[in-house]
Amino acid sequence: MTQPALPDSDAPGQAGPHPFDAAIRLSPLGGGRFAGRTSDAYRNMVGPYGGITAAVMLQALLRRPERLGDPVALTVNYAGPVRDGEFEIATREIRTSRSTQHWFAELVQGPEREVSTTATAVFGTRRETWAHVEAMPPALPPRESLVPSRGTSVAPWSARYERRTLDDLDAGEARSWLADVPPRPIDFPGLASLCDAFRPWLFARRPQRTPIGTVTMNVYFHAAADELAAIGATPLQGVARTNAIHRGFFDQEAQLWTPDGRLLATTQQVVWFKE
Amino acid sequence: MTQPALPDSDAPGQAGPHPFDAAIRLSPLGGGRFAGRTSDAYRNMVGPYGGITAAVMLQALLRRPERLGDPVALTVNYAGPVRDGEFEIATREIRTSRSTQHWFAELVQGPEREVSTTATAVFGTRRETWAHVEAMPPALPPRESLVPSRGTSVAPWSARYERRTLDDLDAGEARSWLADVPPRPIDFPGLASLCDAFRPWLFARRPQRTPIGTVTMNVYFHAAADELAAIGATPLQGVARTNAIHRGFFDQEAQLWTPDGRLLATTQQVVWFKE
Numbered sequence: 001m002t003q004p005a006l007p008d009s010d011a012p013g014q015a016g017p018h019p020f021d022a023a024i025r026l027s028p029l030g031g032g033r034f035a036g037r038t039s040d041a042y043r044n045m046v047g048p049y050g051g052i053t054a055a056v057m058l059q060a061l062l063r064r065p066e067r068l069g070d071p072v073a074l075t076v077n078y079a080g081p082v083r084d085g086e087f088e089i090a091t092r093e094i095r096t097s098r099s100t101q102h103w104f105a106e107l108v109q110g111p112e113r114e115v116s117t118t119a120t121a122v123f124g125t126r127r128e129t130w131a132h133v134e135a136m137p138p139a140l141p142p143r144e145s146l147v148p149s150r151g152t153s154v155a156p157w158s159a160r161y162e163r164r165t166l167d168d169l170d171a172g173e174a175r176s177w178l179a180d181v182p183p184r185p186i187d188f189p190g191l192a193s194l195c196d197a198f199r200p201w202l203f204a205r206r207p208q209r210t211p212i213g214t215v216t217m218n219v220y221f222h223a224a225a226d227e228l229a230a231i232g233a234t235p236l237q238g239v240a241r242t243n244a245i246h247r248g249f250f251d252q253e254a255q256l257w258t259p260d261g262r263l264l265a266t267t268q269q270v271v272w273f274k275e
Numbered sequence: 276m277t278q279p280a281l282p283d284s285d286a287p288g289q290a291g292p293h294p295f296d297a298a299i300r301l302s303p304l305g306g307g308r309f310a311g312r313t314s315d316a317y318r319n320m321v322g323p324y325g326g327i328t329a330a331v332m333l334q335a336l337l338r339r340p341e342r343l344g345d346p347v348a349l350t351v352n353y354a355g356p357v358r359d360g361e362f363e364i365a366t367r368e369i370r371t372s373r374s375t376q377h378w379f380a381e382l383v384q385g386p387e388r389e390v391s392t393t394a395t396a397v398f399g400t401r402r403e404t405w406a407h408v409e410a411m412p413p414a415l416p417p418r419e420s421l422v423p424s425r426g427t428s429v430a431p432w433s434a435r436y437e438r439r440t441l442d443d444l445d446a447g448e449a450r451s452w453l454a455d456v457p458p459r460p461i462d463f464p465g466l467a468s469l470c471d472a473f474r475p476w477l478f479a480r481r482p483q484r485t486p487i488g489t490v491t492m493n494v495y496f497h498a499a500a501d502e503l504a505a506i507g508a509t510p511l512q513g514v515a516r517t518n519a520i521h522r523g524f525f526d527q528e529a530q531l532w533t534p535d536g537r538l539l540a541t542t543q544q545v546v547w548f549k550e
Contacts, residue, residue, distance in 0.1 A: 075350040077369070077397060094381075095354035097354075100490050102354035115369050120393055127523050129520075129521075129522055129550040132520045205409075216397050224522055243409055243541050244406075244497040245405065246498070246538075247401040248404050253528075266518050266526060268543055270347055272375060275405055
């Protein structure tokens with residue numbers, strides 16, 4: 001597919017690795033443990049952007065040589081803030097059967113090895129079967145016809161995604177064109193991170209400043225590694241909706257599609273908010 | 276609300292506890308560990324019905340005296356079969372903040388303490404905030420106008436739920452009236468279990484015998500304990516849909532509503548299937 005023309009004004013030079021790959025870089029420590037470091041490029045207001053944390057948790061599992069097949073499901077629990085600097089991810093193989101493999105991972109920091117994030121994941125061997133997509137791709141106008149959302153300097157990660165969003169208040173959903181800045185071929189960590197890039201629907205429904213924080217995020221992958229590899233760096237389409245905003249928490253669910261109508265991932269999260 | 280008139284032909288006598296409460300009964304062993312036993316009433320073809328396993332994992336966390344507030348999110352990973360008989364659930368408090376608390380739990384069996392099931396959960400303190408429900412309740416005809424699904428003796432759990440379902444192939448969704456048999460006031464474990472009671476959409480779309488198994492299930496609760504307690508044992512309404520059936524796995528997502536239009540839970544799962 002065509003390489004998208006994306007703004008690269010604040011993109012790093014093309015000489016080094018993509019900032020996403022730098023952010024999820026891990027050094028094996030043995031015993032299923034990996035060392036990493038938070039990335040300035042994906043910082044949020046407090047600590048890292050949740051999507052990059054999801055991506056690096058998944059990356060640790062992808063680095064395990066025992067890994068069977070492709071990620072099918074990932075749940076990331078944001079138990080406390082990740083502090084800027086070094087961290088360790090400890091991974092544990094729970095159980096492996098012929099067609100699935102279950103994992104647990106936790107991100108720890110400091111001499112007390114405080115846990116800030118946990119994750120569970122299911123990997124599976126993908127094979128050709130009868131297939132049927134029930135969901136419908138989002139109805140989106142051409143990408144160029146939508147204005148990119150402005151990033152904010154207090155959340156540097158927002159400059160790492162180009163987001164062109166149409167808030168449809170009548171339909172109760174936000175439809176978006178989404179792309180890495182600079183462009184990057186899509187893969188499983190990239191998809192996991194993108195699942196957290198949707199603007200919380202609360203802000204569309206009630207436009208006022210509200211402190212929020214994701215407490216858990218779930219990602220189901222609907223494509224195998226070979227299918228993702230064939231897609232490349234094209235901008236993707238997304239649609240996000242919230243079911244309920246209720247007593248201090250709201251949910252958000254979203255889908256990610258290729259422009260030619262292949263469903264790549266569905267995702268859900270629960271967000272805490274302060275009234 | 277009115278106590279529903281449900282068939283109780285194969286319901287146990289009213290003298291003992293409800294079979295659901297017997298199935299999730301746990302004895303504390305100290306150190307966050309609990310002993311339980313699988314229930315014949317909720318057996319599936321191989322091992323327990325996935326919903327009852329989700330319920331007992333949640334019940335272990337609800338029994339922890341350190342527990343803060345109400346369950347907000349629960350992820351249950353079905354890593355391997357639960358064998359009939361005794362089991363132990365080990366729970367671990369991951370981290371507690373002012374408004375949320377994160378947990379990990381695993382179900383182990385046998386002298387080798389083999390893990391068959393893991394779970395993560397987020398609990399939260401519920402407080403009055405601005406609230407808004409975006410989702411729409413399912414369009415269901417009166418309960419009596421739909422025929423109850425027939426249970427099957429090879430899956431005894433199916434007799435523990437009355438399910439009256441309308442498969443809407445055009446809309447790509449199944450809408451149901453759902454109730455415990457015998458009736459039981461809804462609570463968090465009851466809701467978690469009910470989230471697994473939907474007939475897999477694969478069977479509506481492709482009516483042929485297919486071996487399947489849930490590999491992971493996610494539940495988001497949209498009601499607090501006091502709100503659930505006010506509902507009682509009324510039949511609930513559900514709507515379920517699948518986004519994608521693809522290369523050996525499919526997802527399923529569903530909502531559970533009260534008949535007067537309150538959203539209680541949203542749920543998602545990934546199911547392995549054999550072509």
